[in-house]
Amino acid sequence: MAYAAGIDIGGTTIKLGLFTDTGVLKDKWEIPTRTEENGKYIFSDIADALLSKLNTMNLGLSDLVGVGVDVPGAVLPDGTVNKCVNLGWGVIRAGDMLSEALGGIKTAVCNDANAAALGEAWRGAGNGADSMCMVTLGTGVGGGIILNGKIVEGAFGACGEVGHIPYNDDETESCGCGKKGCVEQYASGSGIARMCKRKLVSDGRDSSLRGYDAPDAKIIFDEAKKGDAVALELVDDFSKVLGKTLAIISAVIDPELFVIGGGVSKNGPIVTEGIQKYFRKYAFHASRDARIELATLGNDAGMYGAVHLVLGE
Amino acid sequence: MAYAAGIDIGGTTIKLGLFTDTGVLKDKWEIPTRTEENGKYIFSDIADALLSKLNTMNLGLSDLVGVGVDVPGAVLPDGTVNKCVNLGWGVIRAGDMLSEALGGIKTAVCNDANAAALGEAWRGAGNGADSMCMVTLGTGVGGGIILNGKIVEGAFGACGEVGHIPYNDDETESCGCGKKGCVEQYASGSGIARMCKRKLVSDGRDSSLRGYDAPDAKIIFDEAKKGDAVALELVDDFSKVLGKTLAIISAVIDPELFVIGGGVSKNGPIVTEGIQKYFRKYAFHASRDARIELATLGNDAGMYGAVHLVLGE
Numbered sequence: 001m002a003y004a005a006g007i008d009i010g011g012t013t014i015k016l017g018l019f020t021d022t023g024v025l026k027d028k029w030e031i032p033t034r035t036e037e038n039g040k041y042i043f044s045d046i047a048d049a050l051l052s053k054l055n056t057m058n059l060g061l062s063d064l065v066g067v068g069v070d071v072p073g074a075v076l077p078d079g080t081v082n083k084c085v086n087l088g089w090g091v092i093r094a095g096d097m098l099s100e101a102l103g104g105i106k107t108a109v110c111n112d113a114n115a116a117a118l119g120e121a122w123r124g125a126g127n128g129a130d131s132m133c134m135v136t137l138g139t140g141v142g143g144g145i146i147l148n149g150k151i152v153e154g155a156f157g158a159c160g161e162v163g164h165i166p167y168n169d170d171e172t173e174s175c176g177c178g179k180k181g182c183v184e185q186y187a188s189g190s191g192i193a194r195m196c197k198r199k200l201v202s203d204g205r206d207s208s209l210r211g212y213d214a215p216d217a218k219i220i221f222d223e224a225k226k227g228d229a230v231a232l233e234l235v236d237d238f239s240k241v242l243g244k245t246l247a248i249i250s251a252v253i254d255p256e257l258f259v260i261g262g263g264v265s266k267n268g269p270i271v272t273e274g275i276q277k278y279f280r281k282y283a284f285h286a287s288r289d290a291r292i293e294l295a296t297l298g299n300d301a302g303m304y305g306a307v308h309l310v311l312g313e
Numbered sequence: 314m315a316y317a318a319g320i321d322i323g324g325t326t327i328k329l330g331l332f333t334d335t336g337v338l339k340d341k342w343e344i345p346t347r348t349e350e351n352g353k354y355i356f357s358d359i360a361d362a363l364l365s366k367l368n369t370m371n372l373g374l375s376d377l378v379g380v381g382v383d384v385p386g387a388v389l390p391d392g393t394v395n396k397c398v399n400l401g402w403g404v405i406r407a408g409d410m411l412s413e414a415l416g417g418i419k420t421a422v423c424n425d426a427n428a429a430a431l432g433e434a435w436r437g438a439g440n441g442a443d444s445m446c447m448v449t450l451g452t453g454v455g456g457g458i459i460l461n462g463k464i465v466e467g468a469f470g471a472c473g474e475v476g477h478i479p480y481n482d483d484e485t486e487s488c489g490c491g492k493k494g495c496v497e498q499y500a501s502g503s504g505i506a507r508m509c510k511r512k513l514v515s516d517g518r519d520s521s522l523r524g525y526d527a528p529d530a531k532i533i534f535d536e537a538k539k540g541d542a543v544a545l546e547l548v549d550d551f552s553k554v555l556g557k558t559l560a561i562i563s564a565v566i567d568p569e570l571f572v573i574g575g576g577v578s579k580n581g582p583i584v585t586e587g588i589q590k591y592f593r594k595y596a597f598h599a600s601r602d603a604r605i606e607l608a609t610l611g612n613d614a615g616m617y618g619a620v621h622l623v624l625g626e
Contacts (some may be wrong), residue, residue, distance in 0.1 A: 155570075161597050165565070199348065251477050252562050253566055256469075289469070
C-alpha cells in the first residue's frame with residue numbers, strides 16, 4: 001500500500017496526517033512550529049517527524065507518494081509562498097524546500113483556508129460536492145471557494161476573502177485589512193465580542209452577559225442558548241450579517257453548498273439555523289435552496305485538503 | 314474552410330453570425346423573433362435563414378461544423394432551457410430542436426448574459442482573459458462569470474446574478490425579483506432613472522433634468538457631462554453602488570478583469586471612471602488592481618460567446 005502526507009502548518013503547531021493514497025487517514029499527530037531564524041527549521045522538523053513515523057510502521061520514504069502542505073499565507077499559482085508572517089517566512093519556494101528535505105518527493109502547497117475548504121468538500125460536510133463555499137468563523141472570517149471539485153485561487157490570490165466584503169458604510173473602527181465596515185468586523189468571533197461590548201454600553205437592559213469581564217463568542221452563544229434577551233439579539237444580528245453575506249456569495253458564484261467552520265461554528269446548530277433564516281430572506285430565488293451545513297472535519301480539514309491536493313495532481 | 318454559426322435569440326430579433334471555425338466573423342444579419350404559438354417557429358426560421366445565407370455563399374450544411382445559440386432565460390447544465398418567457402418557451406430541449414431543423418448538426422445552448430460574458434472574454438475587452446466578470450447594465454443588471462476561460466453556470470443556474478446582490482435594507486419599492494433593495498434597483502438604466510425621479514422630488518435645487526418629462530439614463534449621463542450638479546450626484550451615487558458591487562464580487566471570486574457592457578455602458582468612460590473610483594475604495598487590498606473596462610463587442614457579444622461554446626466543446 002502507498003501512503004501520502006497531509007500537513008497543516010500553523011503558527012503554533014504543525015499538524016501531520018499520514019493517509020493511504022486512497023485518502024484514508026491512518027495516523028495523525030502534532031509537533032511544535034519553530035518560527036525562530038525565519039522558520040528555517042520547519043522543513044527539517046517535518047521531515048524528521050514523517051521519517052520517524054514511517055520508521056515505527058516499518059515503512060520508508062519510498063512508500064510515500066507525496067506530501068501536501070498548507071500554510072497561513074498567500075500562495076501564488078506557481079506554488080511560491082508570498083510571506084507567512086506567523087511562520088517567519090518571506091517569499092519562499094516552500095514546496096521545493098520540503099521536497100529537498102525529503103529526498104525529492106512530490107509536494108503541493110496551498111493556503112490554509114483553501115486547504116480546509118478543499119478538505120471539507122472532499123471528505124467533510126461537502127462529501128464530494130462539486131461547488132462549495134466554506135466560511136471559517138474564527139478570530140476573523142476566512143473563506144474558500146471550490147468549483148468542479150477544485151480550489152479557485154483568484155487572479156490576485158484573494159478568492160474567498162469573504163470576510164472583507166464591504167458591509168457597513170457607517171463603521172468608525174478599522175478592520176485588520178485597513179478598510180472600515182468589513183463583514184469580519186461583525187460576523188467573526190472577535191466581531192460578535194466587539195458588538196457585545198458596544199451593546200452593553202448603549203443598551204441599558206439587564207443581561208447575564210454583564211456578569212463577565214469581556215464576553216467572547218462562546219459566552220454569548222451560551223447565554224443566548226439559556227435565553228438571555230441581549231445575547232439572543234447579538235446572535236440574531238450576527239446571523240443576519242452572515243445570512244446576507246451568504247446570499248451575496250450565492251448571487252456571485254451560486255454554490256450548491258455552504259460549509260460553516262472555525263471556532264465559532266463549534267457553538268452548533270444555533271449558528272447555521274440563524275444564518276439559514278436570513279439567507280432565505282436575502283438570497284435570489286433560484287439559489288434559495290442552497291444547503292448550509294456545519295463543517296465536520298474540525299482541525300483536520302486542512303490536512304485532508306493538503307493531501308488531496310498532492311494526490312489529485 | 315469550415316464555418317460555424319453564433320446566434321443570439323432575443324425577444325424581438327434573432328441576431329445571426331456566420332463565423333469561420335477559427336472564430337472570424339464573416340457575416341451577420343438579423344431576423345424578427347416570431348413568438349406566436351409558444352415560439353415554435355423560431356427553430357425553422359433560424360434554419361431557413363442560415364441555409365439561405367449559406368446558399369448565397371455557394372455553401373451548404375456540410376460546411377457548417379456547429380451552431381451555438383444563446384437564449385434569454387435559464388439553461389440547465391444538461392442544455393435544457395428552463396423557460397424563456399420572452400420567447401413563449403416553456404421547458405424545452407432547444408439545442409435538440411435546432412439540431413433537428415438543421416439535419417442533426419452539433420449545437421450548444423447557453424444563457425444570453427453568460428454568452429455575452431464568454432464572447433467578451435474571448436474576443437472582446439477580455440482578449441483571452443482567464444478570469445473575468447462581465448456586468449451588463451441595461452434595463453436591469455446582468456452578469457456572467459468566466460473562470461479558466463469558461464462560463465461558470467452555478468449550481469442553480471444563478472451564477473453572476475450580481476444585479477440581485479442585496480444592497481439596501483431600507484428600500485421600500487420591490488425589485489423585479491420580488492426582493493427589496495437589490496443592486497439592480499440603483500445601478501441599472503431603470504435604476505438611475507428611478508433615483509432621478511426620487512431626487513427631483515426630494516431635492517429642491519434647480520437642475521437641467523427638470524426640463525425633461527422622465528429623464529432616462531442617457532439624459533442623466535448627458536446632463537452630468539454638461540456639468541449639472543444634480544445629474545453629477547446621481548452618476549456618483551450610481552458609481553458608488555457599482556464600485557462597491559465590484560468590490561464585493563472581487564472578495565468572492567477575485568477576477569483579473571471586470572467588463573462593463575449593456576446600454577448604459579454606451580455613455581462611455583464616465584461610467585468606468587466612476588466605478589473605478591469607488592472600487593478602489595471598497596476592494597480588499599490584494600484585488601485593488603483588477604482592471605475595469607468597457608465592453609467592445611456591443612450587441613455582437615452574445616453571438617461570439619455562442620459560437621465559441623459550440624467550437625470549444
